[in-house]
Amino acid sequence: MGKSTPLKVALLGCGVVGSQVARLLIEQADDLRARVGRPLELVGIAVRRPDVERPGIDPALLTTDADALVARGDIDLVIELVGGIEPARSLILAAIRHGASVVTANKALLAEDGPTIYSAAEEAGVDVYYEAAVAGAIPIVRPLRESLVGDEVTAVMGIVNGTTNYILDKMHTEGADFAEALGDAQRLGYAEADPTADIEGYDAAAKAALLASLAFHSRVQLSDVVREGITSVSKADITAAEEMGCVVKLLARCTLGEDGSIAVGVHPTMVPLSHPLAAIPGAYNAIFIESRNAGRLMFMGPGAGGAPTASAVLGDLVTAARNRVRNGRGPGESSYSGRAMTDPGDVVSRYYAAMTVHDEPGVLAAVAEAFSRHGVSLQAVRQESEGEQARLGVMTHAARHSQVLTAIDELDRMPEVHPGIALMHVEGA
Amino acid sequence: MGKSTPLKVALLGCGVVGSQVARLLIEQADDLRARVGRPLELVGIAVRRPDVERPGIDPALLTTDADALVARGDIDLVIELVGGIEPARSLILAAIRHGASVVTANKALLAEDGPTIYSAAEEAGVDVYYEAAVAGAIPIVRPLRESLVGDEVTAVMGIVNGTTNYILDKMHTEGADFAEALGDAQRLGYAEADPTADIEGYDAAAKAALLASLAFHSRVQLSDVVREGITSVSKADITAAEEMGCVVKLLARCTLGEDGSIAVGVHPTMVPLSHPLAAIPGAYNAIFIESRNAGRLMFMGPGAGGAPTASAVLGDLVTAARNRVRNGRGPGESSYSGRAMTDPGDVVSRYYAAMTVHDEPGVLAAVAEAFSRHGVSLQAVRQESEGEQARLGVMTHAARHSQVLTAIDELDRMPEVHPGIALMHVEGA
Numbered sequence: 001m002g003k004s005t006p007l008k009v010a011l012l013g014c015g016v017v018g019s020q021v022a023r024l025l026i027e028q029a030d031d032l033r034a035r036v037g038r039p040l041e042l043v044g045i046a047v048r049r050p051d052v053e054r055p056g057i058d059p060a061l062l063t064t065d066a067d068a069l070v071a072r073g074d075i076d077l078v079i080e081l082v083g084g085i086e087p088a089r090s091l092i093l094a095a096i097r098h099g100a101s102v103v104t105a106n107k108a109l110l111a112e113d114g115p116t117i118y119s120a121a122e123e124a125g126v127d128v129y130y131e132a133a134v135a136g137a138i139p140i141v142r143p144l145r146e147s148l149v150g151d152e153v154t155a156v157m158g159i160v161n162g163t164t165n166y167i168l169d170k171m172h173t174e175g176a177d178f179a180e181a182l183g184d185a186q187r188l189g190y191a192e193a194d195p196t197a198d199i200e201g202y203d204a205a206a207k208a209a210l211l212a213s214l215a216f217h218s219r220v221q222l223s224d225v226v227r228e229g230i231t232s233v234s235k236a237d238i239t240a241a242e243e244m245g246c247v248v249k250l251l252a253r254c255t256l257g258e259d260g261s262i263a264v265g266v267h268p269t270m271v272p273l274s275h276p277l278a279a280i281p282g283a284y285n286a287i288f289i290e291s292r293n294a295g296r297l298m299f300m301g302p303g304a305g306g307a308p309t310a311s312a313v314l315g316d317l318v319t320a321a322r323n324r325v326r327n328g329r330g331p332g333e334s335s336y337s338g339r340a341m342t343d344p345g346d347v348v349s350r351y352y353a354a355m356t357v358h359d360e361p362g363v364l365a366a367v368a369e370a371f372s373r374h375g376v377s378l379q380a381v382r383q384e385s386e387g388e389q390a391r392l393g394v395m396t397h398a399a400r401h402s403q404v405l406t407a408i409d410e411l412d413r414m415p416e417v418h419p420g421i422a423l424m425h426v427e428g429a
Numbered sequence: 430m431g432k433s434t435p436l437k438v439a440l441l442g443c444g445v446v447g448s449q450v451a452r453l454l455i456e457q458a459d460d461l462r463a464r465v466g467r468p469l470e471l472v473g474i475a476v477r478r479p480d481v482e483r484p485g486i487d488p489a490l491l492t493t494d495a496d497a498l499v500a501r502g503d504i505d506l507v508i509e510l511v512g513g514i515e516p517a518r519s520l521i522l523a524a525i526r527h528g529a530s531v532v533t534a535n536k537a538l539l540a541e542d543g544p545t546i547y548s549a550a551e552e553a554g555v556d557v558y559y560e561a562a563v564a565g566a567i568p569i570v571r572p573l574r575e576s577l578v579g580d581e582v583t584a585v586m587g588i589v590n591g592t593t594n595y596i597l598d599k600m601h602t603e604g605a606d607f608a609e610a611l612g613d614a615q616r617l618g619y620a621e622a623d624p625t626a627d628i629e630g631y632d633a634a635a636k637a638a639l640l641a642s643l644a645f646h647s648r649v650q651l652s653d654v655v656r657e658g659i660t661s662v663s664k665a666d667i668t669a670a671e672e673m674g675c676v677v678k679l680l681a682r683c684t685l686g687e688d689g690s691i692a693v694g695v696h697p698t699m700v701p702l703s704h705p706l707a708a709i710p711g712a713y714n715a716i717f718i719e720s721r722n723a724g725r726l727m728f729m730g731p732g733a734g735g736a737p738t739a740s741a742v743l744g745d746l747v748t749a750a751r752n753r754v755r756n757g758r759g760p761g762e763s764s765y766s767g768r769a770m771t772d773p774g775d776v777v778s779r780y781y782a783a784m785t786v787h788d789e790p791g792v793l794a795a796v797a798e799a800f801s802r803h804g805v806s807l808q809a810v811r812q813e814s815e816g817e818q819a820r821l822g823v824m825t826h827a828a829r830h831s832q833v834l835t836a837i838d839e840l841d842r843m844p845e846v847h848p849g850i851a852l853m854h855v856e857g858a
Contacts, residue, residue: 020722024579024722028579028581031581031646031766032579034646034763034765034766035578035579035646035763035765131576137722137723137724137726138726139568139571139572139576139577139726142568142571142572142575142576143568143571143572146568146571146744146747146748147560147568147571147741147744148568148740148744149464149743149744149747149748150453150457150461150464150740150742150743150744150745150746150747151740151743151744152457152460217460217463217464276729279708291740292736292740293449293453293566293736293737293739293740293743294566294730294731294736294737294740294741295566295730295731295734295736295737296730296731297566297567297568297728297729297730297731298727298728298729298730299726299727299728300705300726300727301723301724301725301726301727302723302724302725302726305724307721307722307723307724308722308723308724310722311577311579311580311720311721311722311723312576312723313579314578314579314580314722315575315576315577315578315579315580316579317579318575318578318579319575319578319760322760323757326757326758327757328752328755328756328757328758329755329757331748331751334463334464336463336464337460337463
């Protein structure tokens with residue numbers, strides 16, 4: 001086909017991100033044409049509510065029949081911004097069947113059922129790109145899939161959810177408790193009316209599954225991720241973190257064990273102030289990578305928002321379009337290593353345990369003894385008297401999760417220790 | 430060809446980086462094969478001194494005849510780590526003519542004569558990748574060329590030379606003067622015996638040319654870069670920066686002007702502590718990007734060293750090899766925008782000027798008046814008496830370089846101002 005024959009683009013979903021993508025396709029048409037080698041023509045936009053006012057968008061492009069749009073048969077590139085599992089999955093699979101390459105920001109779908117989509121794409125010889133699904137505008141999928149493909153990644157850690165990072169930041173800087181900080185985030189539009197996906201860690205867990213799959217060339221699904229949200233993070237936890245020279249972040253943590261297995265978890269985590277991830281503010285995202293040869297790398301940027309996410313979508317769109325123009329394809333899914341998941345009890349981390357004890361001689365020794373009995377050595381202890389009781393904070397050296405849990409269980413049954421021991425992950429060696 | 434037929438790899442140069450590349454090609458052969466889809470076979474290594482001991486490398490692979498190696502005709506991928514202009518350029522062009530794709534870390538050559546190489550590759554239908562040429566292991570070429578290709582990048586700023594970053598860090602943290610810090614860096618192997626390329630900013634300028642070319646889809650060469658090294662940075666400059674809440678960094682700065690022209694400069698620059706680049710320590714590199722839609726992104730990591738640079742080389746090698754296996758090609762050079770360079774006098778920046786003046790009434794007013802007369806407004810002034818003299822430090826608001834120079838020129842001729850006014854760029858709005 002000639003250089004002036006447009007590549008036809010269909011857009012599914014026209015919300016916060018979709019409307020920005022449509023705008024940029026029009027505004028930057030000349031640049032995009034020069035970068036692709038052929039024009040990109042937006043030929044249809046599938047929406048649920050065609051009557052909503054959409055400034056700058058030709059109403060003739062709108063349709064409520066997404067199925068018919070992807071089945072036209074002449075579409076080169078489909079951008080899926082519907083979100084969720086269905087009908088997004090069926091639409092993507094139909095688009096692939098009809099020979100289109102797909103760009104999607106759908107982390108939930110890829111974390112739940114990515115392999116179905118990747119193998120359909122492989123069979124049809126088309127591309128599936130999803131840079132926008134993880135950490136918004138931060139280029140992280142392509143660096144993992146291509147730049148670091150000659151290296152062995154041993155850990156990927158990230159702040160991948162801006163809402164929870166904003167809330168925890170607020171708790172640190174303003175002494176707010178969780179409910180207040182959440183309320184603020186909702187008023188300012190950083191958190192949704194139903195904040196479950198963010199604050200319970202589901203969103204971060206889906207991204208963690210994608211990051212781990214890419215980093216370790218293996219299939220990791222949402223159900224493989226050990227997940228813990230931030231709803232139980234208390235003011236006391238925040239204060240304890242500060243006393244230990246740390247801040248609390250919701251960290252997605254993907255690590256390659258010495259036995260070759262993969263551990264993927266999302267946990268509120270104490271991060272030492274000396275760690276580059278500690279300084280990531282407010283609604284920003286950041287990904288920290290450790291690899292055998294490249295060493296330690298960090299990427300930061302806006303993790304959400306219409307324009308940043310649209311930038312990531314368009315970067316993928318140009319890449320997929322270039323591949324079409326050159327009759328080529330990008331690298332597909334790489335899951336050759338087929339690694340096992342680490343047993344959650346075998347995950348090694350440092351921990352911080354906070355408890356209230358009777359303030360009497362011998363209690364500290366008894367607590368230390370309980371940890372020691374289960375092979376957990378202590379790195380730091382803080383004790384503060386409060387009348388007849390004392391608050392006791394204990395930071396462990398790296399230990400297996402099961403060992404720490406057994407020690408905590410034993411402490412919980414000691415008469416000198418009050419019920420309700422708070423336990424938190426601590427990052428760093 | 431079958432899946433077991435190897436792709437043949439030739440390595441030119443086997444120094445610090447090359448020996449790591451050779452090691453990894455052997456150690457990670459199974460992973461590389463799985464990621465490429467076919468084995469990679471190292472068939473020859475061109476070296477100058479074949480007698481040097483090279484543990485782990487089969488001496489039968491060594492040759493001193495690099496020309497004959499690239500002219501074998503059966504080589505799929507050539508890795509050029511010779512450095513410098515010649516014979517590197519001739520070897521790369523010969524490799525391309527013989528149908529090989531090329532991976533190189535040669536910033537000097539690409540900044541001087543990249544277009545010759547890119548067009549030869551375009552004509553021959555092969556790839557040229559050069560992630561390792563800028564900021565070592567930090568993935569930055571691919572993010573600019575692919576991830577941000579749907580966006581408009583407006584600025585790229587970076588700490589791209591670890592040697593100068595180490596020296597300036599040392600001057601800040603230990604109060605060392607330039608000569609002492611350079612001596613330390615040489616003793617520790619962070620600076621070479623002839624440190625000219627680093628401390629005079631040539632290395633950073635070559636990287637800046639490559640970054641600007643990628644970011645703005647235009648051809649920027651080494652000769653387009655306004656370059657200033659760190660040899661004249663004094664203890665007094667460091668102290669002045671600290672007093673203004675800044676640190677001094679050697680910054681490569683590539684900006685897109687409102688008139689569509691490009692300014693590229695390498696200068697010692699005061700960076701406010703609130704800027705993410707201020708915190709980049711020691712021998713690390715970092716790149717900061719501003720773009721219309723993605724917003725502000727930062728990438729950091731080790732900027733040099735054998736293993737990190739080898740990681741970047743191998744990432745490119747796997748990508749180029751995958752393209753071969755799929756009969757595809759990566760995106761080539763993109764210089765469609767053909768932008769003009771901004772006249773150096775028109776570059777807009779904040780500046781800091783330090784001078785010694787007679788400590789008498791009216792001098793400060795006269796200095797302020799001189800700036801004002803040339804349209805430069807002042808943001809902050811610090812004056813400190815030293816007997817009959819005073820040290821005067823002046824931070825301007827953003828102004829055109831020519832305006833600031835004219836004001837400085839006028840000050841230099843005032844009897845109340847001692848000769849020798851120090852001028853430094855200041856980052857931030």
